[in-house]
Amino acid sequence: MSALLEVKDLRVSFPTRTGVIEAVRGVSFSLGKERLGIVGESGSGKSQTGRAIMGLTPEHAEISAKKLAFSGIDLLRVPARERRTLRGKRIAMVLQDPKYSLDPVMTIGRQIVETLRTHERVGKAEARKRALDMLQAVQIRDPERVYKLYPHEVSGGMGQRAMIAMMLIAGPELLIADEPTSALDVTVQLEVLGILDRLVRDRGMGLIFISHDLRLVSSFCDRVIVMYAGRIVEELPATELANAQHPYTRGLLNCMPQIDADRHPLPVLDRKPEWAL
């Protein structure tokens, strides 16, 4: 199987007044039609990795890689125009908070239709029908009603479903989800994950799931990459999480309070400087 996405030695750095901040320092992995989780704490570079693949790295940042290829297309050398067409059409991204990623002055239905029509030549009626189908696919019970609503008129969970619908309408091959459920209540979180899971499976997409929540990611993905200080410290199959080798991964797993384990005080992570080397 040829890889959908190949990343080799990806580096992202931000020049600031006080010096260069290296957010991502040589990340390599490849992805097929599978669910890959990227886990790390804030500042680990997990989000910048996702953004670099998506082409959403801020202008002033410097980005380099030995290879950053999406189904054979070199993402770093492809012209900006072609990159834009790729984005949305073949690679899509779901962000943490639907409140900030949906356009507040456009109805949800129109946003989905616009997204579809920028990537495909379809008639108005056809686009509308597909948008409604898509809303149904993300298990919105009354698609006709939600279609006409503005983002502020729906709940967080509904907004995130709409966001997923919008991202998947053009039928992308790769979906990058950056903390897609962190802003949601726990019970809603699972529903949204369930929807995401089914869609990814049914449509045969590749998924990169970026999150701070190691447990959640490992219950959802096939493979997990653990990042620390801009580097990958460990890569392992999700089922093997209990046998993680790296002290950071083990520390992360350990420091969470658990209902069944009565541990006072909680074990804390003892950060070793050599992890960041």
Add this chain to the structure above:
Amino acid sequence: MTAAALALDRLRVTFDGFVALNDVSLNVASGESFGLVGESGSGKSTLLRAVAGLAPVAGGTIVVNGKPLGRKRDKAFYRQVQMVFQDPYGSLHPRQTVDRLLLEPLAIHGFEDTEKRILRALDEVGLGSGFRFRYSHQLSGGQRQRIAIARALILEPSILLLDEPTSALDASVQAEVLNLLEQIRADRKLTFIMVSHDLAVITHMCDRLMVMQNGEEVERLTASDLVARRVTKDYTRNLLVASEGFKRSA
């Protein structure tokens, strides 16, 4: 049984007609750690804010250490009850140094030995005097939350209201802050009322807890009830299932 540190009787909070908290009653013993669990809109934070005087009380009574509270809180009240907020980025004044943040409560209440108290407060939350003259933007999320805890403790309250104190923090930092809170509670014999959406955090920190939904009580449990899965309401059961992570349906 020790005297109640905090007693709420049919407390009711409304915002422009919207009932955010509907007749909730509660007794928290002195020295106890009590948890409030629920999702957004459950009224758990509103309850804390009502006690603190930050939300409009529409009905019911609040009794703190045997003394019923009126509409206006007096200075003595703030010596007894303090609060730590959820967002460490929003709860520290952006233009004030740590020193100034910690000095303010002491100045308001006319403390004399401010120098000594500030240094002790910083020590107690594990930061040390090196942090004293930093601005909040020079601190990490965990450090900010420690400062917020130091600020709440500097008036030596007996009751600490904790509104999701770790939900904005990384897991490893959360563990450190939770340990710090437990340590402080043991040292100072504090009463905690802690709000969280995370059942595991509440079970870890609290002896008893109340599950809330839509401004009302769902059920009341002890931590051991939860560990043994002795829950009676479906809603609580859902929360328990959700806390175990994603399960793929076949």
Add this chain to the structure above:
Amino acid sequence: MSETMQTRREWLLTERPASRLQARLGRAYLTWRRFTANKLAVVGLLIILALCLVAALADVLAPHSPYIGDLANSRLLFPDANHWLGTDGQGRDILSRLIYGSRLTLQVVVLVAIIAAPIGLLVGTVAGYAGGWVDAVLMRITDIFLAFPKLVLALAFVAALGPGIGNAIIAIAITSWPPYARIARAETLTVRNSDYIAAVQLMGASPTRIVLRHIMPLCVSSLIVRVTLDMAGIILTAAGLGFLGLGAQPPLPEWGAMIAAGRLFILDQWWVAAAPGFAILIVSLGFNLLGDGLRDALDPRGGSQ
């Protein structure tokens, strides 16, 4: 030498200041660096500094008396080596009058800022924090002031108070505080429900203390920016009143009044009106550039970098 410079910079920029003073200086230094990164702002600052210098050293700099001219021999002279900017209808040296006039300009600007900005700040923060009827009353008063064009209102006040530079300053101050009140109120509304204000309330701080010590400092920077940007307008209003004969009275060398006097000869002796006009233009531009630079430098969100 360069080594001490380096360490002094490090001392200022340290993440772990050891004293109140160091923390404050470090912050001021960062603001200064943001400010100087904007070259046009520095130009503006230099213009304003030059204005202050000229005003302070007017006695030394001015080649002639600003009040006494040689009516017989030097009326309306074209600029030459003796009178660099020529002379006016009374035979007075225009350059000297401009130099002395800078004192009046500065006086107007500074006094208006000192009177109007605190009034606006106080009204705005109190209205924003108190809310309810206090807010309604204060803001309606503000609206009444805002409803009139500034110059017309100033005219009315001066007409009532009597012409003169002092009254002109009072009139301009009375008409320029409402926008500051609006800004301060808007700023107050965004912070009043924040957790850090709630935290101060929870310490038992009185509303007065919260407004004075916690809310006002947050509004000050945007107010400074706005006042600086308004300086040009204040100079123009003062000049307008002077032009209409309601501001500074002759023979005071107020720039607006000088233009008014030069109006009579504007076609044949254009420099009489052009010189003060140009001075007003330069100084207004200076304040505008300075204000723009301050906006970037004082932006509280810039401090997080």
